Ligand SMILES: Nc1ncnc2c1ncn2[C@@H]1O[C@H](COP(=O)(O)OP(=O)(O)O)[C@@H](O)[C@H]1O
């Protein structure tokens with residue numbers, strides 16, 4: 001396979017880039033395209049058969065190694081090592097949370113530049129992460145690593161209710177529990193029996209935001225703040241809600257200042273290198289910014305699309321330029337607040353109809369940038385497994401209050417029904 005995507009001429013010399021899981025999850029296809037567009041020779045490693053690769057991925061790869069189990073780290077490292085013997089490789093990259101450590105271990109094995117496993121651990125292990133952030137004098141939730149029931153009980157006694165119990169390396173709020181008193185403990189311990197290691201944390205009450213960056217050498221060349229409405233855990237607990245995420249156009253407003261400053265300091269404390277970061281933070285009633293968690297990869301659930309729609313840029317390609325050449329070529333001017341509204345159908349089985357969409361589009365269609373609602377005939381998705389739920393609408397507007405109002409209208413007026 002030879003790349004057929006036009007290079008945009010950033011190539012001083014041919015750069016060989018191994019990109020892990022270039023086809024899955026689906027947004028990885030966009031990063032693969034971005035790499036080819038900045039002129040990289042992209043070597044893909046994934047568990048999708050070649051025949052199952054999206055056309056854009058096939059066009060963008062110069063070679064592909066299919067492995068049986070992408071999450072079997074030892075096996076993937078062994079196979080990639082063997083596959084690359086005798087070839088020169090400049091980068092090993094991953095943008096999917098579960099593979100950032102595999103990429104770091106491959107880089108270490110090849111003696112290649114980029115973040116090493118210990119640095120990446122600070123972005124993967126929630127306790128190590130908080131300890132490093134705390135050591136830099138920054139505010140995080142009080143927390144303890146717990147492996148046994150006795151350790152949970154000791155942590156609970158020390159931290160007090162309300163508190164959070166969650167896997168030490170979780171994602172997507174899976175197996176994350178809020179406990180308000182001792183009666184909540186036994187059922188949560190039962191639900192978490194299969195989790196080998198957890199984090200027990202002080203519950204932070206407040207609004208929840210993201211702080212996202214694209215970094216060169218730990219310094220942001222692009223920054224973003226978005227608000228979760230409601231906080232992510234509430235969105236994942238109450239099916240009847242339509243969760244909304246809104247990127248903030250005016251990041252210089254006082255409300256976000258402490259969160260952005262916190263985010264920049266966290267990047268330094270954890271030794272960020274090149275690439276995307278996705279951090280979550282809380283703003284308490286008194287206005288204090290408290291660190292939640294951070295990953296050294298982009299946010300999921302179309303957050304990168306949202307950032308692109310906020311600025312009319314292509315961060316898939318700019319990430320590639322950063323990762324390969326350490327440069328960022330887009331304008332970071334923020335033009336819009338961009339809201340995404342995730343819908344969950346009422347009823348089970350197949351979508352039967354969408355109520356209120358036509359009138360919503362008649363009123364606000366010019367602000368809508370994406371309509372990916374599942375259409376009648378499609379099977380419902382499991383809303384617990386994916387924030388995408390039964391699809392989404394995305395809208396944008398230069399004014400925050402207007403953006404939020406339109407998003408809330410979409411949440412209320414547009415109703416998907418399922419049945420049968
Ligand atoms: N200490 C905490 N206080 C309040 N809410 C929390 C706390 N820890 C987690 N949460 C809630 O649970 C969600 C998931 O936890 P998080 O640490 O972000 O894990 P994940 O990797 O699953 O996203 C957060 O987005 C937040 O809404």
Ligand SMILES: [Mg+2]
Nearest residue numbers: 172173280293
């Ligand atoms: Mg999170």
